[in-house]
Amino acid sequence: MPLIRFVVRTDLRRLILMLTVASVLVTLGNSYFAVYNVQRQLLVENTLEANQRYAAKVAESAQMMLNSAQHTIAFSATLLAGSGRSEASAEDEVFRLVNQSELFNSAIVVNNQAQVVAAYPEGTVSKGYVLPENTRQSFYERAPLITNPFHSVSGHTIVSISHPIWGEHGNYLGYISGTIYLDENGSLSRLMREHFFTDHTYLYVVDEYGELLFHIDPKRVGENVAQMPLVQKAMSRTEGSEEGRNSKGIDMIAGYAPVHAANWGVVVQRPKEQVMASLNEQMSQVFWRSLPIVLLTLVVIWFMALLISRPLRQLARHAENVNDKDVQQQIVTVRSWYYEAAQLKMAVLNAIGLLNDKIHQLDADSQTDPLTSLVNRRGMQRLLDTFEANKQPFAILALDIDHFKNVNDRYGHDVGDLVIQHLALRMKAFLRDQDVACRVGGEEFLIFLPNTSAESAMCMAQSLCEHIASSEMPKVKRITVSIGVSCLVDHVSTQDMDRAIKQADTALYEAKNAGRNCVRSVALKDPLSVAETEV
């Protein structure tokens, strides 16, 4: 099921690809279908027209042949009427009729007793032969006639073209007739065969009763096919064309035309399958010739889908890895060459920028004491990590407000908060840029002094203590602080730092015990040595 997987795990490139390929294939298929239908219709129409014209042409030829035969017979009848019924003249005439042209296969002269006076060539029918009843159509009609096909006594299927012979006083003397065999030796058959096509087109001729007078299969001559709709059309003495089926159930494209002189119909037809075969061949050529362009189009589509989807795909991939450090840099390198991608890129960059700002803000908030805006315990821990990583030497001042409980008790908790805020401001104003003050308890502070010696730290602590004591505070006017000092010069490890903080606390405790508003220090190397400095 690779196709289903392909569709389910879809992305923009695949969607564009599927959509455009489907569009191209549907459009192509539709074009092929439309061209096929138009060509098919054209081909059928052309074949119908060609077959109708062809049938008309053949019918015209047959008409001319029959007219010629009738004129020839009429002329012979006139000659015989003028010759005073001489048997010698009759024999000459039948001989001449058969030999002067290739129209007739045989000729006879019959007298008014239905008895043969002259026959050429002599065979079954010869002079003195009395015509049987079923072959006396010309005898009884006494008019120029083209008979229906019939089986002659000689065993041939024939049509007979006859003309009566009238005496000087209008008396009926008999008739002269020429016969045309409907088999391959007859003039009709020869004429039709001249028109025989080689592209599976063939023709046949029927009489007014639907009997075959000519067919490419000679065995079928004489067969009655009147029940076939096409033949009925051909028998209707009209010219036209239509699609139909032959007696074997094969679809045919046919044209038909009448031979008026004998009430015959000529049908020319071609199997539809043969017509369509040439169309299929044409369509196959169209397909193979257009295939390179189609393949080229598909390759271009694939390339364009890649080009269009690439910026969005890259943006989506970077958006997945939004936590990567250099994600913004990576997004900047995305080539967003069209409007939507450019807008999206800008939006993603803005969003990541805002997100980073927010994270930084939250990070800063999480490390900041909300009351004083000094660094809180969490921030202090990060500061210590940085010192440890950089092997940064520093001094520590542990600072605590003296008797702060009294402030709260006397002025209230809000005033206490205000005092703490003012103290923080004073400290910040007093300290250097590199120094960091942290609020680690209610009124307890740790101040870190990077790259500061114990002596300098002591001096700074002393000054700070004096500065606070001399500063005016809201409501309470004056407060004092006690400060413990320690220093960490080298071997900056977590343990060393913890120990240094504890020593600063110890020194602070000493300062409290010493009466407050003073500074005490503990040397790191010698925790027990506490330097006393009183303000």
Ligand SMILES: Nc1nc2c(ncn2[C@@H]2O[C@H](COP(=O)(O)OP(=O)(O)OP(=O)(O)O)[C@@H](O)[C@H]2O)c(=O)[nH]1
């Ligand atoms: N207003 C206010 N008071 C606080 C805050 N945090 C702690 N306190 C108060 O600070 C006082 C600390 O009192 P103690 O620890 O007994 O120490 P002290 O009264 O300062 O006396 P010494 O430190 O021994 O000089 C307590 O009353 C606490 O309620 C705070 O954020 N705001």
